[in-house]
Amino acid sequence: MAGTLPISVAGRRLTVTRWDLLAVLLVLGVMVFLAEASRHLLAPLADLQMTPISLDPANLPEYAARTTLRMLAALALSLLFTFTYATLAAKNKHAGLLLVPLLDILQSVPILGFISVTVVFFMSLAPGRVLGAEFAAVFAIFTSQAWNMAFSFYQSLRTVPTELVEASHMFRLSPWMRFWRLDVPFAMPQLIFNMMLSMSGSWFFVVASEAISVGNTTITLPGVGSYIALAIERRSLVAVAWAIGTMLVVILLYDQLLFRPLVAWSDRFRFEQEAGAVPPRSWVLDVLRRSGVVAHLGDQLSLVWRRALPRRLPRSANKPMVTWRDRDDRRMARLWTAIVAAVALVATWQIGRFIADGVSLAEAGKAVLLGVATLVRVDVLIAIASLVWVPIGVAIGTRPRLSNLVQPVAQFLAAFPANLLFPIAVSAIVAFRLDPDIWLSPLMILGTQWYILFNVIAGAAAIPAELRDVGTNLQVRGWLWWRKVGLPAVFPYYVTGAITASGGSWNASIVAEVATWGDVRLQANGLGAYIAVATEAGDFHRIVLGIVVMSSFVVVINRAFWRPLYWYAERKFRLG
């Protein structure tokens, strides 16, 4: 915004410019899209059977709209979850003791295996209506988006600069006001970055959540996901190509219309006060900002938001920042620990009994062994992906122009659901009579390897120019350069990427260890396949057993391997 503010606020002319027209078009377009895509929500479930999914590409715009709406609804839910859950975890010490580790566990639970369980629940909420199935799908997508957003928000809340906290106390901001004027703005850049990651990651779940089968009933919601499922069932390569094209368009659209503007807008919330690199730009944001009508409406809205809401909420009067007395504190903490321990015991008992009811000890042993098989697969794949992508990532990251080109491509590839490669994988394995135990594995890392590439590119781009100049000046080249400059500099970034990739691959194994193409079905021996098969059969005991085993694997590996490595990398190699 240009010009001196007081005058422009008072005297902003309300004449309509071409920017206004463009802005109004953008806003109206979004509203029409929302209305169109949500029209079907209240229709009875039987309607779905009447109009089955069709592979006709003409239907794809509608499917794409509905899928996108589901993803956006899930994103809105994730935001709501983030603002409540993470806030509680950060602001209430006692709640935090439980909520933070809980979030860690939730992050490692393979929700893909859990979809069938939640479907039953959501269908019962709105019996006989599409709404119930929609809820279930949105919930499944939500579970793939929410955790990392909540975690990033929690971490931001914990690192709000002390002096700003003190200033907001000093000026007696109400907790509500403080949340919106300090906490949320401070967390915004990180949160938006995580929203982008979440959107990419959730495509994987879209495919799994739109064609839901519980036992022998299958509900197919119109969308890109169910289109892909049908294409695979009918062995239509053309339809698969159409689906890939549609995804590309959708990803481009929400990137341009939603995330670019958000990133450009959130740049002002960066806390580092020095003007750093070139600020991100977005043509959509420029249009909205230049439009007088939008600005006027925005002013009115923000006025209402800023002034009306805080007035209604009671203000915590004159409380100092530290209210807990030491002794009360300890007593409360002990009580709280006792309650949590009791609940945990009951839960363990319940889960144990539930599993023991349906499966034998030998079955549990088998699940653990299969877990080891999947573990070997994940680890080997991460190792291979690292060998491939770290050098490439460093090469790209040290060339800024190249990395600008590669970033969006990598983002698209990260969103690419493994199912879309089933045709190629299955045909190749059948044609060459390969061993599915080995050759299905690459599908697991298909979507997740890009996190390694992303992070390494970011790390290489962050190597200070001076360090690189020193390398050149001292003629450090070849393997010596990689050993002393390149690899150490990107190591912390690499570890972050590898942690994400490893966690994601576990989750992906549920889809990737069983591949179908028409009536050909290939299956590898692994925990993912175990859960997938149990889900198809509607065997809840085995589903829960599989999920418990997988979560345990992920948590143990995170704690025993990745976390120490992460802290080692932070301490030793983090620059600046």
Added chain:
Amino acid sequence: MSATAGLLEIDSVRQAFPRPDGGQLLVLDDINLALAEGEIVALLGRSGSGKSTLLRLVAGLARPTAGSLSYLGQPITGPAPGIAMVFQSFALFPWLTVLENVELGLEALHVPDAEIRQRALAAIDLIGLDGYESAYPRELSGGMRQRVGFARALVVHPNILLMDEPFSALDVLTAENLRTDFLELWSDRRLPIKGVILVTHNIEEAVLMSDRILLFSRNPGHIIEEIKVDLPQPRNRLESRFRELVERIYVAMTARPTAAPRTAPPPERGIDAVLPRVSANLMSGLIEAVAGPPYNGKADLPLIASSLHMEVDDLFPVAESLQMLRFAEIEGGDIRLTDAGRQFADAAIDDRKRLFQRQLLAYVPLAAHIRRVLQDRANHVAPKSRFLDELEDHMITESADHTLRAVVAWARYAEAFAYDDDSGTFSLENPS
């Protein structure tokens, strides 16, 4: 305001924090202060003397362990309307414009919109920020940012203004410019405030701005002296009475009972002293400066401080480290080199290291202790945790870590023993 109730009254305030071992760390003890109308009181002391803690108590950001604080006769139990603060680091909201930053405090008070705008513009005008209303803090220089900090505090029309080292993050010229502007507004009674508490570690700043100086000392933080400044405003730094006062405060600040005893203690004892983190280079630098002309071995602290462009907080730890290693003595605001100090000044690098090692092992019990433990062990290696645990019996974890790092830095310069941070081990061997 009633005539009887003082603007601000602090009565026998004491502040302690729990220590990990269950004991208490006393940071403020027996603080008494009454702020009169029209008065600027400076709280002057080194870092760690609890003056900022006291300011936060007045601000209602924390509560004292014992004693009471009252504002206009009412006990302070939380941030009070009528007490505003200016922060050392400005504490501006980077995502709000100058105008929005200034308006924030009024919005929290639910002042009507029109009045908010009018008062904010008036405060911006008063503090000389005209034309910057729509700028974001990141676009401003440090001095301009702190002006926003002042405008934001003044716009709520506080009775008391708290200033937490408001000029220490600014360069010399900008700080002086801002101080002068503030004093001018204050003297002309154009500020809507009745009293000011200024926290600072800059002696000249305290003498320049305040009517009364409370001198703080450490361990625990307490007031050692109250000094009235009855020079007329505007004050001149070069005037003799001004210089005398500065000199007197230097003497008072250095004359406090020093922790270091006259003779070397037996090496088993005394490892509980918290060591300052002062680099050997800084110490060499100060020795050279004092040894060279025009001081020739003995220097006046305020003089050498200003010629080296160092503030009290930078200079004192270095001088104290020299005193601890018996390279120098401090008395009556003067620093004087010992024989060891003079030898050091004249020596070449290898001899300097040898001298430093001798002094370090003789007068820093912790260094001698670590070296002896290493010598006693067969492989001459010991883990960091061995010494850290020992130190934590005597001090809080943070100080223990600090102290260990300080002794490692000195021992490295002196080549007394080696430390490998990756494995966290001490050893007698240096890589050869």
